[in-house]
Amino acid sequence: MIVPVVIAGGSGTRLWPLSRTHYPKQFLPLTGEKSLLQQTLLRLKGLQHEPAIIICNEAQRFLTAEQVRLSDIPHSPIILEPEGRNTAPAIALAALKALETDPEATLLVMPADHDIAEVEVFLDVIAKATESAIQGKLITFGIEPTSAHTGYGYIQKGQSLERGFIVKQFVEKPDEVTAKGYVESGQFVWNSGIFMFKAQVYLDMxxxxxxxxxxxxxNAMQNQQDDLDFTRVDASAFLACPSDSIDYAIMEPLTAQQDDAVVMIPMAAKWSDVGSFDALWQLLEKDRLQNAVRGDVTAIDTQDSLLMSEDKLLATVGVKNLVVVQTKDAVLVADKNNTQAIKQVVAQLEQKSRAEIHQHREVFRPWGKFDAIDEGERFLVKRITVKPAARLSMQMHHHRAEHWVVVSGTAKVTIDNQVQYVTENQSVYIPITAVHSLENPGKTALELIEVQSGSFLDESDIVRFDDEYGRADLQQGNFDDHTE
Incomplete structure (x- = not known):
C-alpha cells in the first residue's frame, strides 16, 4: 500500500511579504480557498493509501497540525524536524517511520507547496507508477516544459520504457540560454520534485x-517520542545530519553511474511550484487586461500585473507588468519579470534583523491568534482572538502590566489564583509579576483588546508555569518568536 509523505518545510522567500519564515507559502491560500498544504492533502482522497506521514519544522508544528486536522486526511503523528536539513534527511525519517509498520511500504513523496490543477491526471499517473516502484525502481515525475523556465531543475530523458524513460541525468536550474536549448531539444522535462519508491530501496540507496x-x-529515530499529535526525533542526533536534497544525495550520483534504477514518468497535469509571484500570476484568474487582483484594488490603465491588498485600498494608475503586494506591515513593488530577485530583499532584511521576514503582524497560536495593531514608547496594543474552549498558558511578566477589554464573548481570567469572568465591554487589569491565565469557556470565539505597558514589551518576557501545548518546559523566550 502507498504511504504518502508530505514535506511541509521550506520558507518560500521569493513570495515575501506574503510568505514569512514562520508562516511560509505552504500554509497560505494562494491559489484557492485552501492552503497549498491542504490542497496537497486533499489530492490524496482519490487514492487508496495508508495514513500519510507529514514532516514539518518544530516552529510550525501547531500550524501544520491545525491545517491537517481541517483537511480530514488519515495521518500518522506529524514528524518534527528540530531544524531543516533539506529533503534527503526528511525522506529518510519518513522511510524509517513507514518501515516500523510495513516492511514493504511504498512512499509517495510530495512537497506541500505545489499546485496541481488536474487532480485526476495526477492520480492516474500515480497509479501507473506504482508497479514500477514496487519492482524496486526509484520513480520521479516529469512535467513537459511550456517555457524555458530558469527557476526549475530539469531531467534528461534516456532510454524509452513502456510507461516512461530511464533518467539520463538530473540538471540544476539553468541559465536562460541553456534552458532554451533544453526545451528545443525535446529531451528534457521539468523536475516536479515528486517521487515514488519503496522505503527500503530509498534507505539502501x-x-x-x-x-x-x-x-x-x-540514530534520531531510535529515540523518538510521541508528543500530542507529533513525533519528536532525537534532536542532537538529527542536528548532526548533513543538509542535502534527494537530488544531490541520491538521484544525481545514481544516474551518473548510468544506472537504470531511476525512471521518469511524464505527468501531463497542470503543475507549478508556485515559486515566484510571476508563477502565481500565471495561476490566478485575470481580467481583460491580464491583471490578477486580490483584495480592495482599483486599477486604472493597468495591465499584465499582480495586485494584492490585505487590508487597505490599493490603487494603480498607468502601470504595466508589476507585482504590487500589500500586507498589514509591508508593501512590495516589483517588476513581474524580476521577481526571482525578491530573495535579495529578504537577505537585506535579514542583515538588518527585521521582524517582517519572520512573521506577519497577525500571528497564529494554537489557542487562536493576535494582531499587534498599535505600538509606541512603553505601550503595545493587540487584538486577541481565543478559540472556543481554548486556554492560554499560566504565565507571568517581569516588565509589563496588561489591561484586557473584552469585545465579544466571555473570558475566564485567573490572576494570582483568583478566578473571575469578564464579559463584553468589561475589563480587567493584570499587574507586573502577577501570575495569570486567560481562557475562553464559551462556544464562540473570544475577542479582546490587550494593552501592554511597561519598560520591556518583547514576547520573550514570558515565564510559563503551566501550558497544555507543552511550552512550559521549553527555554524561556525561545518559542514565542518562532512558534505558537
Whole structure:
C-alpha cells in the first residue's frame, strides 16, 4: 500500500511579504480557498493509501497540525524536524517511520507547496507508477516544459520504457540560454520534485551514496517520542545530519553511474511550484487586461500585473507588468519579470534583523491568534482572538502590566489564583509579576483588546508555569518568536 509523505518545510522567500519564515507559502491560500498544504492533502482522497506521514519544522508544528486536522486526511503523528536539513534527511525519517509498520511500504513523496490543477491526471499517473516502484525502481515525475523556465531543475530523458524513460541525468536550474536549448531539444522535462519508491530501496540507496545522512536519521529515530499529535526525533542526533536534497544525495550520483534504477514518468497535469509571484500570476484568474487582483484594488490603465491588498485600498494608475503586494506591515513593488530577485530583499532584511521576514503582524497560536495593531514608547496594543474552549498558558511578566477589554464573548481570567469572568465591554487589569491565565469557556470565539505597558514589551518576557501545548518546559523566550 502507498504511504504518502508530505514535506511541509521550506520558507518560500521569493513570495515575501506574503510568505514569512514562520508562516511560509505552504500554509497560505494562494491559489484557492485552501492552503497549498491542504490542497496537497486533499489530492490524496482519490487514492487508496495508508495514513500519510507529514514532516514539518518544530516552529510550525501547531500550524501544520491545525491545517491537517481541517483537511480530514488519515495521518500518522506529524514528524518534527528540530531544524531543516533539506529533503534527503526528511525522506529518510519518513522511510524509517513507514518501515516500523510495513516492511514493504511504498512512499509517495510530495512537497506541500505545489499546485496541481488536474487532480485526476495526477492520480492516474500515480497509479501507473506504482508497479514500477514496487519492482524496486526509484520513480520521479516529469512535467513537459511550456517555457524555458530558469527557476526549475530539469531531467534528461534516456532510454524509452513502456510507461516512461530511464533518467539520463538530473540538471540544476539553468541559465536562460541553456534552458532554451533544453526545451528545443525535446529531451528534457521539468523536475516536479515528486517521487515514488519503496522505503527500503530509498534507505539502501542513501546508505550507498550518503551514509552520514542515513546514520544521523537512523540514530534520531531510535529515540523518538510521541508528543500530542507529533513525533519528536532525537534532536542532537538529527542536528548532526548533513543538509542535502534527494537530488544531490541520491538521484544525481545514481544516474551518473548510468544506472537504470531511476525512471521518469511524464505527468501531463497542470503543475507549478508556485515559486515566484510571476508563477502565481500565471495561476490566478485575470481580467481583460491580464491583471490578477486580490483584495480592495482599483486599477486604472493597468495591465499584465499582480495586485494584492490585505487590508487597505490599493490603487494603480498607468502601470504595466508589476507585482504590487500589500500586507498589514509591508508593501512590495516589483517588476513581474524580476521577481526571482525578491530573495535579495529578504537577505537585506535579514542583515538588518527585521521582524517582517519572520512573521506577519497577525500571528497564529494554537489557542487562536493576535494582531499587534498599535505600538509606541512603553505601550503595545493587540487584538486577541481565543478559540472556543481554548486556554492560554499560566504565565507571568517581569516588565509589563496588561489591561484586557473584552469585545465579544466571555473570558475566564485567573490572576494570582483568583478566578473571575469578564464579559463584553468589561475589563480587567493584570499587574507586573502577577501570575495569570486567560481562557475562553464559551462556544464562540473570544475577542479582546490587550494593552501592554511597561519598560520591556518583547514576547520573550514570558515565564510559563503551566501550558497544555507543552511550552512550559521549553527555554524561556525561545518559542514565542518562532512558534505558537
Amino acid at each position: 542513501l546508505k550507498r551514496f550518503n551514509h552520514d545522512i542515513f546514520d544521523a536519521c537512523f
